[in-house]
Amino acid sequence: MLRQLTISELTGRLARRECSARDALRSCLDHLAQVDGQVKAFLSHDAADALAQAEAADRDLAAGVTPAEKPLLGVPIALKDVLCHRGQPLNCSSKILGQFVSPYDATVVERLKAAGAVVFGRLNMDEFAMGSSTENSAFWTTLNPWDTSRIPGGSSGGCAASVAASECFASIGSDTGGSIRQPASLCGIVGVKPTYGLVSRYGLVAFASSLDQIGPFTKDVRDSATILQAIAGHDRRDSTSVPQPVPDYAKALTGDLRGLRIGIVKEFNIGGLDPEVDAAVKLAVKQLETLGAEIVEVSLPHSDYAAATYYIIAPAEASANLARFDGIRYCARVDGRDPAELNSRTRGAGFGAEVKRRVILGTYVLSSGYYDAFYLRAQKVRTLIRNDFLKAFEQVDAIVSPTAPTAAFKVGEKSGDPLQMYLSDIFTISCNLAGICGISVPCGFTKSPKLPIGLQVLGKPFGEETMFRVAHAYEQSTDWHRERSPLA
Numbered sequence: 001m002l003r004q005l006t007i008s009e010l011t012g013r014l015a016r017r018e019c020s021a022r023d024a025l026r027s028c029l030d031h032l033a034q035v036d037g038q039v040k041a042f043l044s045h046d047a048a049d050a051l052a053q054a055e056a057a058d059r060d061l062a063a064g065v066t067p068a069e070k071p072l073l074g075v076p077i078a079l080k081d082v083l084c085h086r087g088q089p090l091n092c093s094s095k096i097l098g099q100f101v102s103p104y105d106a107t108v109v110e111r112l113k114a115a116g117a118v119v120f121g122r123l124n125m126d127e128f129a130m131g132s133s134t135e136n137s138a139f140w141t142t143l144n145p146w147d148t149s150r151i152p153g154g155s156s157g158g159c160a161a162s163v164a165a166s167e168c169f170a171s172i173g174s175d176t177g178g179s180i181r182q183p184a185s186l187c188g189i190v191g192v193k194p195t196y197g198l199v200s201r202y203g204l205v206a207f208a209s210s211l212d213q214i215g216p217f218t219k220d221v222r223d224s225a226t227i228l229q230a231i232a233g234h235d236r237r238d239s240t241s242v243p244q245p246v247p248d249y250a251k252a253l254t255g256d257l258r259g260l261r262i263g264i265v266k267e268f269n270i271g272g273l274d275p276e277v278d279a280a281v282k283l284a285v286k287q288l289e290t291l292g293a294e295i296v297e298v299s300l301p302h303s304d305y306a307a308a309t310y311y312i313i314a315p316a317e318a319s320a321n322l323a324r325f326d327g328i329r330y331c332a333r334v335d336g337r338d339p340a341e342l343n344s345r346t347r348g349a350g351f352g353a354e355v356k357r358r359v360i361l362g363t364y365v366l367s368s369g370y371y372d373a374f375y376l377r378a379q380k381v382r383t384l385i386r387n388d389f390l391k392a393f394e395q396v397d398a399i400v401s402p403t404a405p406t407a408a409f410k411v412g413e414k415s416g417d418p419l420q421m422y423l424s425d426i427f428t429i430s431c432n433l434a435g436i437c438g439i440s441v442p443c444g445f446t447k448s449p450k451l452p453i454g455l456q457v458l459g460k461p462f463g464e465e466t467m468f469r470v471a472h473a474y475e476q477s478t479d480w481h482r483e484r485s486p487l488a
């Protein structure tokens, strides 16, 4: 089935003229029409605009444009509702943005288009990327294509579900504390959080600016490497983007792990880790050893503090970033007698409960009298956490762990208990605090019901090549990535 192919398979067929970009897009849109009523991954999509892009791709193909020139030529790729796509709605799955339409393309969208991709659709998420299940979307909850009584993870739940349901060949999301890796894990696909500074965030609505990164969701590791290749690299419009050359990621996919040292984390043996997840990850570690890697135990002594640190720093930054949604410059305005009342009515009506919780928390930890006790202390612990990783990476080339402590949970199971929800990110959060890179690859299934389990591979800052090498060698030695969800 065309829609179930990987990007590399699709671009091969397109280059051999065995199908057209139009066919590829149609296969996605037809399937979307069939299954999205159950998955609810898309908030909207502009079929006419997508078709025009696919037709342009077909003209390029007819003119002999090669994959070397445009590596994503004719590949339908969808976007999380947090990235600017010119002329398309942008809501961050919030009510507060009203009828907002993006006036420009995010840098990643520009680069995807330059690589020939057909960029379409707005994918559901937790409001302003705050959450781990998409239940915080102001519109609706996206459902897991493996079992629609369960959540797809979050905050980029729509991104993961749409790829797992073959409604697009890949999607682009953002990861502040796990929002790419955790949903990828729960939906049985690959998701990458690049090193802080590798991908420009120009045109990404900011949640926590010192943590946010943009990355791909794909069906296999090679496809993720292809997309990262296209979107990574310096952009002067994002001052945090690092001016250094991007290596050739495809070259890193050697299938060979000999000579590599891979760390497992002593402190990650936590309570609350599902036994089936634990068993699948332990088997994956054995497999890495079989492939030639040396397994070494490393210590990240401050990991216990990662969640607490994150839930001070991320809300603090969010409270500042979200101040711009004031009802004056944009937003679905609710009028008041004076600007202060207008502001508070607009924000009161427009923001959901979780966003309000974070803004209040963030404002509190930044206020005088509490700044030193909470925010400053969290910043210091963040440095300790980063130093833990840098020290561990003196001993090993990569670190592996579960991506999430459990497989996909039921809708409603954790939505009443923010602390339980926050624990979904226990293995992913420290990667963002440390600014390093991470990927989730499928590494098995729970028995009954059959739900995907993910293996996280963490790499050094700008260590994407080794991260991809490990994930790819593991993936290619197993069949997990070939499994497709019942709705694919």
Ligand code: GLN
Pocket (backbone or CB within 6 Å): 129, 130, 131, 132, 154, 155, 174, 175, 176, 177, 178, 179, 180, 207, 314, 425
């Ligand atoms: N689940 C985490 C949170 O709620 C991480 C979200 C994210 O990475 N955007 O903040």
